[in-house]
Amino acid sequence: xxxxxxxxxxxxxxxxxxxxxxxxxxxxxxxxxxxxxxxxxxxxxxxxxxxxxxxxxxxxxxxxxxxxxxxxxxxxxxxxxxxxxxxxxxxxxxxxxxxxxxxxxxxxxxxxxxxxxxxxxxxxxxxxxxxxxxxxxxxxxxxxxxxxxxxxxxxxxxxxxxxxxxxxxxxxxxxxxxxxxxxxxxxxxxxxxxxxxxxxxxxxxxxxxxxxxxxxxxxxxxxxxxxxxxxxxxxxxxxxxxxxxxxxxxxxxxxxxxxxxxxxxxxxxxxxxxxxxxxxxxxxxxxxxxxxxxxxxxxxxxxxxxxxxxxxxxxxxxxxxxxxxxxxxxxxxxxxxxxxxxxxxxxxxxxxxxxxxxxxxxxxxxxxxxxxxxxxxxxxxxxxxxxxxxxxxxxxxxxxxxxxxxxxxxxxxxxxxxxxxxxxxxxxxxxxxxxxxxxxxxxxxxxxxxxxxxxxxxxxxxxxxxxxxxxxxxxxxxxxxxxxxxxxxxxxxxxxxxxxxxxxxxxxxxxxxxxxxxxxxxxxxxxxxxxxxxxxxxxxxxxxxxxxxxxxxxxxxxxxxxxxxxxxxxxxxxxxxxxxxxxxxxxxxxxxxxxxxxxxxxxxxxxxxxxxxxxxxxxxxxxxxxxxxxxxxxxxxxxxxxxxxxxxxxxxxxxxxxxxxxxxxxxxxxxxxxxxxxxxxxxxxxxxxxxxxxxxxxxxxxxxxxxxxxxxxxxxxxxxxxxxxxxxxxxxxxxxxxxxxxxxxxxxxxxxxxxxxxxxxxxxxxxxxxxxxxxxxxxxxxxxxxxxxxxxxxxxxxxxxxxxxxxxxxxxxxxxxxxxxxxxxxxxxxxxxxxxxxxxxxxxxxxxxxx
Numbered sequence: 033x034x035x036x037x038x039x040x041x042x043x044x045x046x047x048x049x050x051x052x053x054x055x056x057x058x059x060x061x062x063x064x065x066x067x068x069x070x071x072x073x074x075x076x077x078x079x080x081x082x083x084x085x086x087x088x089x090x091x092x093x094x095x096x097x098x099x100x101x102x103x104x105x106x107x108x109x110x111x112x113x114x115x116x117x118x119x120x121x122x123x124x125x126x127x128x129x130x131x132x133x134x135x136x137x138x139x140x141x142x143x144x145x146x147x148x149x150x151x152x153x154x155x156x157x158x159x160x161x162x163x164x165x166x167x168x169x170x171x172x173x174x175x176x177x178x179x180x181x182x183x184x185x186x187x188x189x190x191x192x193x194x195x196x197x198x199x200x201x202x203x204x205x206x207x208x209x210x211x212x213x214x215x216x217x218x219x220x221x222x223x224x225x226x227x228x229x230x231x232x233x234x235x236x237x238x239x240x241x242x243x244x245x246x247x248x249x250x251x252x253x254x255x256x257x258x259x260x261x262x263x264x265x266x267x268x269x270x271x272x273x274x275x276x277x278x279x280x281x282x283x284x285x286x287x288x289x290x291x292x293x294x295x296x297x298x299x300x301x302x303x304x305x306x307x308x309x310x311x312x313x314x315x316x317x318x319x320x321x322x323x324x325x326x327x328x329x330x331x332x333x334x335x336x337x338x339x340x341x342x343x344x345x346x347x348x349x350x351x352x353x354x355x356x357x358x359x360x361x362x363x364x365x366x367x368x369x370x371x372x373x374x375x376x377x378x379x380x381x382x383x384x385x386x387x388x389x390x391x392x393x394x395x396x397x398x399x400x401x402x403x404x405x406x407x408x409x410x411x412x413x414x415x416x417x418x419x420x421x422x423x424x425x426x427x428x429x430x431x432x433x434x435x436x437x438x439x440x441x442x443x444x445x446x447x448x449x450x451x452x453x454x455x456x457x458x459x460x461x462x463x464x465x466x467x468x469x470x471x472x473x474x475x476x477x478x479x480x481x482x483x484x485x486x487x488x489x490x491x492x493x494x495x496x497x498x499x500x501x502x503x504x505x506x507x508x509x510x511x512x513x514x515x516x517x518x519x520x521x522x523x524x525x526x527x528x529x530x531x532x533x534x535x536x537x538x539x540x541x542x543x544x545x546x547x548x549x550x551x552x553x554x555x556x557x558x559x560x561x562x563x564x565x566x567x568x569x570x571x572x573x574x575x576x577x578x579x580x581x582x583x584x585x586x587x588x589x590x591x592x593x594x595x596x597x598x599x600x601x602x603x604x605x606x607x608x609x610x611x612x613x614x615x616x617x618x619x620x621x622x623x624x625x626x627x628x629x630x631x632x633x634x635x636x637x638x639x640x641x642x643x644x645x646x647x648x649x650x651x652x653x654x655x656x657x658x659x660x661x662x663x664x665x666x667x668x669x670x671x672x673x674x675x676x677x678x679x680x681x682x683x684x685x686x687x688x689x690x691x692x693x694x695x696x697x698x699x700x701x702x703x704x705x706x707x708x709x710x711x712x713x714x715x716x717x718x719x720x721x722x723x724x725x726x727x728x729x730x731x732x733x734x735x736x737x738x739x740x741x742x743x744x745x746x747x748x749x750x751x752x753x754x755x756x757x758x759x760x761x762x763x764x765x766x767x768x769x770x771x772x773x774x775x776x777x778x779x780x781x782x783x784x785x786x787x788x789x790x791x792x793x794x795x796x797x798x799x800x801x802x803x804x805x806x807x808x809x810x811x812x813x814x815x816x817x818x819x820x821x822x823x824x825x826x827x828x829x830x831x832x833x834x835x836x837x838x839x840x841x842x843x844x845x846x847x848x849x850x851x852x853x854x855x856x857x858x859x860x861x862x863x864x865x866x867x868x869x870x871x872x873x874x875x876x877x878x879x880x881x882x883x
Contacts, residue, residue: 142172146195146224162230164209180206190217194224204231204242264351265301271344273311274298285326285350301326301350306337310348314341326350379479386472388414388441400462400478401426414441428454440464453481461485508604511595512566516542519599528588528604542566553582565592566600573600574779574851579607587611594778642686650679688822695825702745702829704854709739709774709781712746716753717772720761728767736775742852744781744830749850752823756785756846759820763844764789780832781852786845792838800836823848831855 143155154169164178171177175191176184183205193199198219205213212231217224256277259266265282267275278294286299293299300307306324313320320339325332334357339348371392374381380397384390389411398405401421412420418437421427430436454462465477502509508525512518517539526533529549536545546559553559558578565576573594580588586608593601653676655661657669664672694700717731724731760770764787771786792800801824827834832850 140230142228144226159228159230162213163211164207178207180208194219264349266349269346310339314339314346379477382476384414384473390417397478400480425457428456510602512542512600512602514598516567518545525604528606552584553580562592646679646683653679691822692825695829700829702748704743704745706741707744707746707749708741710735712750713753713772713774716750716757719754720757723761727761727764729761729764730769732769732771734773738776739774742781743854744850748826752826753783755823760785760787763787779852780849783848784845786843788843791840791842792844793840797836797838
């Protein structure tokens with residue numbers, strides 16, 4: 033057996049032998065000293081011819097040899113004894129080790145030892161057939177890789193306590209695969225020992241119970257977390273009809289602080305009558321679904337009450353369906369309106385549901401097929417409908433009717449072109465278009481193409497007539513295709529430019545045509561503009577007009593007009609004779625312009641004279657309304673507000689009159705620059721947002737992606753858009769929508785302002801752009817009638833046009849077309865249409881505004 037120091041017993045024998053050898057050495061030295069002394073004392077003695085010294089040496093050597101031999105024999109005997117003892121002790125240790133290994137390996141387990149340095153060492157690994165337990169030693173000590181997350185966390189905490197302070201533990205761990213392992217940690221002799229065993233017997237059942245409990249607890253926590261996340265109130269009642277748990281939406285609905293307050297005070301969401309009805313109903317059934325009204329804040333809203341009785345617990349939830357009710361009502365209303373609209377459509381429409389039954393047929397469908405409406409209300413199937421039409425002789429004659437019907441009614445396959453066109457027995461031609469519906473049904477559109485095809489035939493005949501007519505025109509007409517080659521021309525075009533018709537019939541390029549015409553007109557700039565307009569890209573093609581003074585003293589007017597198909601129409605007219613008459617008209621127009629200038633000067637003078645006292649009125653009104661002038665009663669403040677409002681309105685009218693006078697005088701100059709269209713639209717909308725918000729109006733803005741910059745006067749453009757938006761907001765009903773859109777079109781920037789207001793009668797639309805023309809149209813809004821007039825003048829000053837489309841009750845749409853590039857300046861303007869209208873309308877405008 034090992035000693036406390038871990039050394040075997042025969043270590044002490046080695047020390048004894050060393051001491052004996054040392055004594056032998058000392059004895060030998062002592063004998064040598066004695067003999068030496070004797071020799072020195074009796075130097076003359078001899079024996080058998082040997083001297084005394086020689087005899088002494090022999091004696092000493094003999095004695096020393098004997099003594100040494102005895103000591104060596106003794107040491108060898110002791111050594112053999114110690115080797116036999118060590119062998120016996122090693123055999124005993126092996127027997128003990130075998131017994132220990134047999135004891136350890138007798139039970140399936142894993143023993144892990146933490147020695148100095150806290151490095152784990154697996155002493156035994158005989159545990160097998162545990163799901164999720166790795167076999168390799170290196171993987172076993174990586175506990176988090178094969179333990180369940182919760183077990184791994186608990187085990188790590190316990191193991192840390194064992195390694196740091198020697199705190200023992202015993203726990204059951206769960207592997208990631210769902211099996212269980214019992215772990216026992218102990219400290220022994222400065223070492224930490226961990227034992228892992230399979231769980232068996234009642235411990236396994238306990239482990240399963242614990243797992244089930246943890247799963248239920250986790251499910252409860254998850255369920256309550258989900259219920260708390262729901263936006264609808266949910267509550268639990270126990271058998272005593274007391275609230276046992278509610279979610280956060282319930283707490284918010286009853287305006288409580290927390291769950292404890294609701295449970296402690298039993299704060300109810302349902303009214304007493306509703307609770308009694310709920311309790312009474314659940315006594316006879318386990319489920320309840322009912323629509324009730326609940327007070328939410330200061331508003332009573334409609335809820336769907338859902339309740340389920342589960343043994344001793346009642347679970348209930350209240351789902352707010354007010355918005356759904358409103359949406360459903362609106363959907364029904366829209367659906368009814370949609371049906372009424374379809375009844376006014378000329379195309380025959382039939383709608384089939386997912387069961388292939390007819391759920392809607394408009395008036396045009398009934399007229400097209402001449403069917404009994406009472407029979408249609410019975411919702412026949414599509415096959416029944418086709419069979420009925422075949423019986424009445426209203427379907428086209430086909431070889432295999434059933435196969436043809438199946439092909440037509442198969443909504444999953446597109447209809448062939450031949451099957452789409454039906455030639456009916458009565459001579460009509462009907463085109464069928466089938467569209468799949470999201471609900472699995474299908475919509476059939478039956479288009480009576482008889483009239484269209486007849487018109488198409490007539491159109492082709494008319495086209496031939498028009499071609500002959502164009503050839504007989506006095507104006508020269510030429511059409512240039514998208515590739516720049518001549519596509520169409522008449523004889524007048526060849527005659528004006530003295531070009532052989534045979535050369536034109538070959539379809540020459542426009543560059544070649546220009547070369548042919550240069551002998552009569554050789555101004556490169558004009559020809560360059562003409563070619564650019566004819567061959568430019570689609571977004572750069574703009575109409576142009578001009579005049580040519582040719583070398584033969586003749587005058588030719590030309591125009592370039594882009595056509596919808598991408599081609600370009602060129603027209604040339606000899607206006608030599610009319611040029612003389614134009615000169616006379618110019619002289620007369622100059623006289624009218626002079627008169628118009630005097631009128632504008634007078635208007636400007638009167639407007640400036642009105643501005644001075646008006647400014648004083650506004651200033652004194654603001655002064656009277658300030659607190660420094662003393663307190664005013666409500667009536668006085670109301671009078672001051674009316675004075676200020678009327679004064680500002682009058683000032684706006686005067687500014688508008690000045691703008692119109694400046695435009696009429698030709699003194700208004702546009703400061704053109706590259707204008708950011710989105711910024712200008714946003715600025716104009718910002719100016720009317722408050723008014724729109726007060727009227728509960730929605731501003732819907734749609735700007736095309738390619739809209740960026742174009743050349744215009746930024747301030748005047750914003751002024752025009754603001755006036756249009758102001759009119760749209762002013763004449764819209766509360767809760768309506770004002771649509772603002774912008775896009776590019778054929779070299780022009782298009783702005784459209786559309787409202788859903790009262791609209792304008794057709795007979796009044798012509799006067800809307802006249803000055804001082806105002807009509808409240810039954811609304812409170814009434815202006816001076818300058819807004820649209822100023823907009824029209826600014827648009828025309830930019831070289832653009834306006835278009836107004838409206839109908840009573842259908843809103844108003846105003847479209848403005850502005851060229852993207854500055855047009856050629858043309859300051860000549862006839863004043864015959866505007867002479868005297870401003871002065872005549874000024875008094876009525878002042879009366880309309882209450883000034």
